[in-house]
Amino acid sequence: MSDGIVTLPLSLTVNGRAHGPLQVPEDMMLIDVLHEYLGLTGTRFGCGQGVCRACTVIVDDEHGPREVRSCITGAHYFAGKRIRTVEGHAQRDDTGAIVQLSPVQQAFLDHYSFQCGYCTPGFVNAATVLLERLRKAPVAKSELEATITDALDPHLCRCTGYVRYYQAVKAVALATPGLVREDAP
Structure with missing residues (x-):
């Protein structure tokens, strides 16, 4: 404790890399740790109330x-969890330069899905979670659009890029074998 701020040790894995123990104030939000302690600024602070979801990260655990x-x-x-931020999706070389974007990131570019890009990290993570879930539990082709809507609807875009985000995710889902089942005749 210094200056009346109570800190606790925090260890976690971000984008496959272990961090910690870091002395982090007990009431600090993860976004501040990502930005201030780890230098990962791709996760966006939007509304500050969890409504816009620009701050979304992926947690990989038993759930x-x-x-x-x-x-x-x-x-x-x-603490002790594995998380992914938007910085963790693209493949990088030894210098950290991007070698290849993830399929979601590439589809968002190909479909001109965003304007200002502020909400994009949250949409990338939401789409990534959706596609990973579809690998385990594919949906019928007739259910795909509703499934995408359910996954992306909680995310807000002030520039109204929704249609292109949805089109990009649908394109990736349809182009990736095993994510979508053909409807029964």
């Missing part, structure tokens, strides 16, 4: 990949 809003979830909740 599978799932979205968690980092602006309203305390950093210590993530």
